[in-house]
Amino acid sequence: MKTRDKIIQAALELFNESGEPNVTTNHIAAHLGISPGNLYYHFRNKEEIIHCIFDEYARDLSIRFQPQAEFDATAESLLGYLDAVFMLMWRYRFFYANLPDILSRDEELQRKYLQAQEELHSNIMVLMNSFKDSGLLDLDENELLSLANTLKLVASSWICYQTTQAPGAKITKGVIYQGVLQMLSIVRPLTTNEGKVRVLQLESHYCDQVQRDIS
């Protein structure tokens, strides 16, 4: 593994653990047993490290979503997608715990983030539309858009929100799965009878996951 990648991994780890503002470049270097100079050989500055971490995140995010292949198995596709989105958010949770601050410092990053958000929105729309086409959901265009917005908001805010709800809370995978459940609970009242069955199946799946994480 290249030093450059090791820096990214170490930074990610430390940022998640202690919060980005509390992790200095010296911490990262010390954690890896390399010199600060070496770190700055690989990255122009701290910002660039964050940038790279975000790029990795965006790449990971894109890979997870192949709507075409999954148009038929709609419920499962949602499941897979939600899983992926939330897991990635967990992996890069430091970012979500400080979004406004991090973005305000770096216009370029702000741009990239918005792009990812748009992608998230369009992915959600694709999924919701395929739900509708399969007769699991019965909403007009406006209602669909509104739902998608809510889901995007919940997804994007979940980590930050949870971080503030418990004193010194470590965000575990269980917390992530609860986020998925929260989203499903928003979708459920809007589904057809057929859709409700599917959603309940999904909910029970994630309930199990939460249980597993706790024990």
Add this chain to the structure above:
Amino acid sequence: MKTRDKIIQAALELFNESGEPNVTTNHIAAHLGISPGNLYYHFRNKEEIIHCIFDEYARDLSIRFQPQAEFDATAESLLGYLDAVFMLMWRYRFFYANLPDILSRDEELQRKYLQAQEELHSNIMVLMNSFKDSGLLDLDENELLSLANTLKLVASSWICYQTTQAPGAKITKGVIYQGVLQMLSIVRPLTTNEGKVRVLQLESHYCDQVQRDIS
């Protein structure tokens, strides 16, 4: 106006403008044309200023909610309450833009924040229950709880979320009203026919507000 209050106001202003981590005690003092020593005469440290700002916020928040008086005019009560909650969040938006960081530094504040969150939750429950009692909403206990959780999440996250959605965006009152609309759009699909009428009225009210802000 006492110096102590002027410090609180200046700090709030500057925090909102530039983000709490980017505003030093010296900035605040300079902004007011007072000496750093004087600032520290009135406050033990920066943390205490934030504490005081939060206390002011919590006090304001409590004052806004008098459920008893409003049990009959349910829709209007929701309107008034949402207005107040979002306006206060706007007034203290720096706080919401950095919640995880600010709370993680200060256990006492974390405690106070959770208390405010619980109050928010119970207020939402009171409102939703009065909606249900008035036949505007038809949900079982679980669904109601789930809805309340979603609304609380949206309310608590809106400012932070919006801060991240626009490059260098100043959060205006219009953005706030859009948050109310977002919440109403979550409630609407769950209302009875009678309820839907009320909600649409509210939505149109807030649409007007948003328009007014833009122009």
Add this chain to the structure above:
Amino acid sequence: MKTRDKIIQAALELFNESGEPNVTTNHIAAHLGISPGNLYYHFRNKEEIIHCIFDEYARDLSIRFQPQAEFDATAESLLGYLDAVFMLMWRYRFFYANLPDILSRDEELQRKYLQAQEELHSNIMVLMNSFKDSGLLDLDENELLSLANTLKLVASSWICYQTTQAPGAKITKGVIYQGVLQMLSIVRPLTTNEGKVRVLQLESHYCDQVQRDIS
């Protein structure tokens, strides 16, 4: 009791408790429930407070010693004098715990201190000479001077020395009496047989005092 005196007393108390450098003028004022401005109405600055405390000490010290009246009862005079000297040192112990620093800041105080030291030296000489005249001590002029120097050194250093010998030790009266014993143990080997009896009596007296303090 006048405010001025209350300030002196409070300062003395706090200095002894926490060390002069760790006690601010604000501490003193707060301790008395008066304003810092008031403190500075009575004293030009912190130094002046220390000055006044020293003056009080010097005055107390002078009062204790009336050699003429006690020339006959030599052993008892020594006892009384040692008692007084050490008790005063205890009462003003903060001073002895920081002598070099305090004196270096204030030439005037340095002068006064040296005067007190000279007085101490001459008092010791008077006592030793009366011992010699009474046949309790058999030393030539040089040896006597040497002894006096040693005793002066021990007396002047005891508080400071003891402060450094125990972690976080509060200097109690028992510690003070041990200082007297230490001085007697220096005198004893130089006494005549008759003198030895007297010194042993004194030692047993102070041993009792130490015991009393411990229990």
Add this chain to the structure above:
Amino acid sequence: MKTRDKIIQAALELFNESGEPNVTTNHIAAHLGISPGNLYYHFRNKEEIIHCIFDEYARDLSIRFQPQAEFDATAESLLGYLDAVFMLMWRYRFFYANLPDILSRDEELQRKYLQAQEELHSNIMVLMNSFKDSGLLDLDENELLSLANTLKLVASSWICYQTTQAPGAKITKGVIYQGVLQMLSIVRPLTTNEGKVRVLQLESHYCDQVQRDIS
């Protein structure tokens, strides 16, 4: 010479010159023409510098004393040892000029200091015992212990004591030798006739040293 060592040397110099509380880390850095950041690159804080200085002192002190090798040449061993002890105290005199304050701030240092004091005590005992064994001294166990205590007190207090005895006095080597003479004058009256001869020889040696320093 490494920067780290230069910092220690500069700190020691400045502390000795102006007193530790009056020398800031910025003074030290400026004195060396380095940045404050650089100083803090080498030392976590001011306390650590003092710690390191003390460690150097303790190391130096240990090295000086090899009792076994010198059991026979007792008088000369005392001479050598006293020389070393006092010279080191001179070299690190800032420390002795502020002992109570410095130790009260730092428990770890207090511990180390007490250890050094114990070592000093046991070294003095070894020397006194070898004197006794050689017939230079004729004291019972108690008297010996008492003497050792006095000598330890005088040695430990000498620098501080002298600092207070002269206005703005620079502590010179002559002052140090006077300390040795003071100790010898305490030992002399307790020696056998044979011992007295030896002590007088030593005294004359140190008298010469004092003369040399003055001129």
Add this chain to the structure above:
DNA sequence: GATGAATGAGGATTCATTCAT
């Protein structure tokens, strides 16, 4: 690729002291 010493502006905070009331 890598080292690690060095920078220096800037941060929070303290405290003896002043002064208008």
Add this chain to the structure above:
DNA sequence: GATGAATGAATCCTCATTCAT
């Protein structure tokens, strides 16, 4: 006599970043 808000220079320390080797 007394108040207490105000001063401001000074203190210790941090950290992103640079650069000679």
